[in-house]
Amino acid sequence: MTAQSTIKSLEKTALRLRFNLLEMVGIGKAGHLGGSSSLAEIVAVLYFHKMKVNKADPRDPSRDLFLLSKGHAVLIQYAALGELGYFPKTEFAKVKTLAGALQGHPDMQTPGIEAVTGSLGQGLSIGVGMALALRLDGRPNRVHVVMGDGELSEGQIWEAAMAAWKFKVDNLVAFVDCNRIQATGPTCEIFDIPDIAKKWDAFGWKVIEIDGHNVGQIIGALEEAETVKGRPTVIIAHTVKGKGFSFAENNAAFHNGILTEELFARAKAELQAQAEALDKN
Amino acid sequence: MISLSTKSLREAYGLSLLELARRDRNIVALDADLSKSTRTVLLQDEFPERFFEMGIAEQNMASTAAGFALAGKIPFMNTFAVFAAGRAFDQLRNSICIPNLKVRICGSSAGLSDFGDGKTHQSVEDIATMRSLPHMTVLAPADAVEVVKMMEKMPEIDGPVYIRINRNDLPPVTPEKEPWSPGKVWTLREGKDAAVFANGVMVSRALAAAEMLAGEGIQVRVLNLSTIKPLDRAGVIAAARGVRGIVTAEEGTIVGGMGSAVLEALRTERHGPVEFVGIPDVFGVSAKNYDDLLERYGLTAAAIRDAVKSVLQ
Numbered sequence: 312m313t314a315q316s317t318i319k320s321l322e323k324t325a326l327r328l329r330f331n332l333l334e335m336v337g338i339g340k341a342g343h344l345g346g347s348s349s350l351a352e353i354v355a356v357l358y359f360h361k362m363k364v365n366k367a368d369p370r371d372p373s374r375d376l377f378l379l380s381k382g383h384a385v386l387i388q389y390a391a392l393g394e395l396g397y398f399p400k401t402e403f404a405k406v407k408t409l410a411g412a413l414q415g416h417p418d419m420q421t422p423g424i425e426a427v428t429g430s431l432g433q434g435l436s437i438g439v440g441m442a443l444a445l446r447l448d449g450r451p452n453r454v455h456v457v458m459g460d461g462e463l464s465e466g467q468i469w470e471a472a473m474a475a476w477k478f479k480v481d482n483l484v485a486f487v488d489c490n491r492i493q494a495t496g497p498t499c500e501i502f503d504i505p506d507i508a509k510k511w512d513a514f515g516w517k518v519i520e521i522d523g524h525n526v527g528q529i530i531g532a533l534e535e536a537e538t539v540k541g542r543p544t545v546i547i548a549h550t551v552k553g554k555g556f557s558f559a560e561n562n563a564a565f566h567n568g569i570l571t572e573e574l575f576a577r578a579k580a581e582l583q584a585q586a587e588a589l590d591k592n
Numbered sequence: 593m594i595s596l597s598t599k600s601l602r603e604a605y606g607l608s609l610l611e612l613a614r615r616d617r618n619i620v621a622l623d624a625d626l627s628k629s630t631r632t633v634l635l636q637d638e639f640p641e642r643f644f645e646m647g648i649a650e651q652n653m654a655s656t657a658a659g660f661a662l663a664g665k666i667p668f669m670n671t672f673a674v675f676a677a678g679r680a681f682d683q684l685r686n687s688i689c690i691p692n693l694k695v696r697i698c699g700s701s702a703g704l705s706d707f708g709d710g711k712t713h714q715s716v717e718d719i720a721t722m723r724s725l726p727h728m729t730v731l732a733p734a735d736a737v738e739v740v741k742m743m744e745k746m747p748e749i750d751g752p753v754y755i756r757i758n759r760n761d762l763p764p765v766t767p768e769k770e771p772w773s774p775g776k777v778w779t780l781r782e783g784k785d786a787a788v789f790a791n792g793v794m795v796s797r798a799l800a801a802a803e804m805l806a807g808e809g810i811q812v813r814v815l816n817l818s819t820i821k822p823l824d825r826a827g828v829i830a831a832a833r834g835v836r837g838i839v840t841a842e843e844g845t846i847v848g849g850m851g852s853a854v855l856e857a858l859r860t861e862r863h864g865p866v867e868f869v870g871i872p873d874v875f876g877v878s879a880k881n882y883d884d885l886l887e888r889y890g891l892t893a894a895a896i897r898d899a900v901k902s903v904l905q
């Protein structure tokens with residue numbers, strides 16, 4: 312069991328990441344708010360609790376690896392990388408502009424970014440290659456790959472799933488961010504993929520299902536994954552797209568939406584209320 | 593460097609890859625159920641732990657190769673050229689070329705060299721598409737000796753490399769002793785009247801055409817443009833200087849291919865007429881043997897000879 316204080320601290324971190332996210336989305340420019348926000352707790356646990364991370368050196372050879380296969384949600388990764396001090400936080404406001412360095416999708420120029428993703432469906436394959444290379448060298452680093460549930464319609468993911476099983480990759484953990492909304496609408500309407508857990512199970516993976524906003528469950532799942540040998544693990548995280556921003560929750564309009572001044576103010580107030588609530592109890 | 597008794601480009605490739613793997617334990621090979629054909633089986637036999645049979649899943653193979661490179665390995669991914677450059681194009685572009693990774697992509701059975709299998713297996717467009725990708729080095733060796741030399745240099749080349757390997761034996765045409773380096777135009781024959789830029793299987797045919805024309809009193813300079821990218825622009829300009837006409841000869845579509853690259857290089861220069869010998873804007877077709885197929889598309893010494901005459905008129 313993870314200490315209550317650790318959980319509380321990570322919940323606060325997740326909230327801080329959402330504040331950073333809001334700063335990046337800003338006013339009047341499109342930003343992937345929904346699919347970034349649904350990952351705040353998972354990213355908080357990985358970067359600030361579970362993964363081996365070196366604040367002084369993003370390229371530390373002993374670090375664990377994080378790949379965002381759903382690269383459009385990179386804002387939530389920037390939120391964490393900025394907190395680690397890999398670039399100045401002043402970059403947040405300049406994201407996706409010619410004045411800034413942070414790109415619209417993961418780019419190797421950014422410290423802490425491990426691969427180029429954004430063309431959906433490729434991250435798991437890249438992770439499998441990394442995991443196999445690490446194993447060849449006898450290195451203990453672990454690889455984490457985050458996919459979207461909409462992204463699961465990409466055939467390459469299932470190629471990678473078969474390869475990971477074939478090669479008995481057990482130094483890799485995949486997440487599926489099951490927020491049930493994709494770019495233009497609910498996943499069940501756009502391209503329904505029933506029995507996601509059964510599918511991964513049939514592909515030979517160890518499957519763990521959790522509430523992706525429950526910090527304790529995320530930590531528990533990652534700890535369980537470390538005990539799985541001889542096959543890969545997938546954590547199916549049930550989440551809410553746009554989590555923390557009431558107007559964006561479960562709303563495809565904020566997959567890559569634009570915030571008006573009014574909505575921005577409302578979003579900020581909502582996050583502040585959540586911060587106060589966290590501080591109280 | 594390994595010494596060769598073979599005229600087979602793919603055998604030369606497989607042997608060279610094995611040799612590289614013996615020297616550097618960071619070399620790994622990935623194949624998509626074609627290892628006997630691509631000859632990565634040679635590496636597999638000696639280093640099974642560094643051979644990854646990825647199944648018939650080329651897109652996954654390409655991105656997995658990217659992962660290997662990101663974790664410090666030098667992956668060679670192998671399949672037929674149509675599938676490497678076509679099926680996995682988006683993976684080459686995004687997973688490999690954008691981050692400029694040291695992945696080597698072997699397009700085997702390239703061009704029309706898989707003569708029997710027809711359109712779906714013949715890569716007419718791979719040179720055009722591969723050279724359109726920023727960061728990609730594009731190589732088209734003319735014979736087994738050149739394959740070996742290119743493979744020798746592979747560890748030194750930064751970023752991704754696409755190497756196009758012919759399925760058939762080809763006659764030796766490149767000088768065995770001359771050292772090779774990427775990004776150069778290689779002069780195989782001097783001549784003052786016309787310049788013929790060729791690569792791959794067309795090099796021997798260009799040399800044969802030059803021989804025929806010499807009999808008619810026409811002196812042809814023959815250049816092996818085995819590095820299509822990065823293109824030796826100064827070398828192309830120098831080679832085209834002083835002649836009255838230029839011909840390019842390639843086993844691929846003339847839309848965006850090597851000939852186009854030559855003209856891009858010459859865009860600031862005054863030059864005589866240019867003709868392309870290559871595959872017009874069409875897909876391939878099944879044939880009983882390779883020579884018949886090359887003949888069908890006019891990829892012959894006679895066609896090059898006629899093209900030279902036409903530009904000199």
Ligand SMILES: Cc1ncc(C[n+]2csc(CCOP(=O)(O)OP(=O)(O)O)c2C)c(N)n1
Pocket residue numbers: 345346347349381383384429430431432458459460461462463488490492493494552566
């Ligand atoms: C190959 C590819 N096709 C289309 C897109 C455009 N696109 C970006 S995000 C997205 C929807 C992703 O849905 P999901 O995986 O569920 O992500 P999430 O809802 O968590 O943001 C689409 C279609 C893309 N980036 N890549």
